[in-house]
Amino acid sequence: xxxxxxxxxxxxxxxxxxxxxxxxxxxxxxxxxxxxxxxxxxxxxxxxxxxxxxxxxxxxxxxxxxxxxxxxxxxxxxxxxxxxxxxxxxxxxxxxxxxxxxxxxxxxxxxxxxxxxxxxxxxxxxxxxxxxxxxxxxxxxxxxxxxxxxxxxxxxxxxxxxxxxxxxxxxxxxxxxxxxxxxxxxxxxxxxxxxxxxxxxxxxxxxxxxxxxxxxxxxxxxxxxxxxxxxxxxxxxx
Numbered sequence: 001x002x003x004x005x006x007x008x009x010x011x012x013x014x015x016x017x018x019x020x021x022x023x024x025x026x027x028x029x030x031x032x033x034x035x036x037x038x039x040x041x042x043x044x045x046x047x048x049x050x051x052x053x054x055x056x057x058x059x060x061x062x063x064x065x066x067x068x069x070x071x072x073x074x075x076x077x078x079x080x081x082x083x084x085x086x087x088x089x090x091x092x093x094x095x096x097x098x099x100x101x102x103x104x105x106x107x108x109x110x111x112x113x114x115x116x117x118x119x120x121x122x123x124x125x126x127x128x129x130x131x132x133x134x135x136x137x138x139x140x141x142x143x144x145x146x147x148x149x150x151x152x153x154x155x156x157x158x159x160x161x162x163x164x165x166x167x168x169x170x171x172x173x174x175x176x177x178x179x180x181x182x183x184x185x186x187x188x189x190x191x192x193x194x195x196x197x198x199x200x201x202x203x204x205x206x207x208x209x210x211x212x213x214x215x216x217x218x219x220x221x222x223x224x225x226x227x228x229x230x231x232x233x234x235x236x237x238x
Contacts, residue, residue: 046183047228048211052205064150065083065084065212066212068151071206071207072151075154075160075163076213080117083147084233085114089114091112092139093137093139095137099131129155129156129157130153131153132154174187181219192214193211212236215232
């Protein structure tokens with residue numbers, strides 16, 4: 001009788017402790033999953049709309065994405081160059097030259113094709129209002145092109161400065177609201193996706209190259225953000 005009562009008493013003490021321990025192990029897992037889902041849902045709700053489809057310049061396993069996309073005009077004077085590559089990795093060079101005059105080379109940089117992107121990272125920014133061209137070439141032989149020349153123009157100063165002021169106000173408002181760096185990037189990307197650029201004899205379009213560049217400006221993005229960005233970038237090269 002004593003042993004039976006003793007065992008019952010131990011069960012009354014031990015079982016609640018076991019249940020508490022199991023709950024403590026499961027709850028953080030459920031909480032982290034719920035948090036990740038909530039964050040993913042919020043990112044989706046803020047994500048810029050899909051770009052319009054346009055014919056892409058493709059050469060075999062590589063497709064130039066941006067810039068340009070839909071418009072040759074870009075706001076960023078240190079552009080992000082993007083392409084999609086599905087072949088075996090190889091070394092290349094990205095070359096930027098002036099469009100007019102002697103077409104002098106203003107920047108060239110070694111790059112792995114599998115990286116699929118590179119930022120213009122020299123000390124001198126590209127000049128506002130000026131036309132440039134860029135392409136990828138063989139690392140050993142500049143005359144052997146990998147992509148065709150892509151023409152871009154850095155937005156003229158007056159309009160550039162206006163956008164700069166509006167973006168600064170937007171960023172200050174978001175920081176005051178304690179927005180995360182990912183939310184700030186998404187709101188800036190949305191700004192560019194809604195900004196209308198007018199070309200002579202053509203329909204107004206939006207700054208899609210600047211949309212992409214804003215989205216890629218995040219350091220150490222979350223897994224959810226990275227997955228959404230990859231899917232979104234793929235839309236530009238279908």
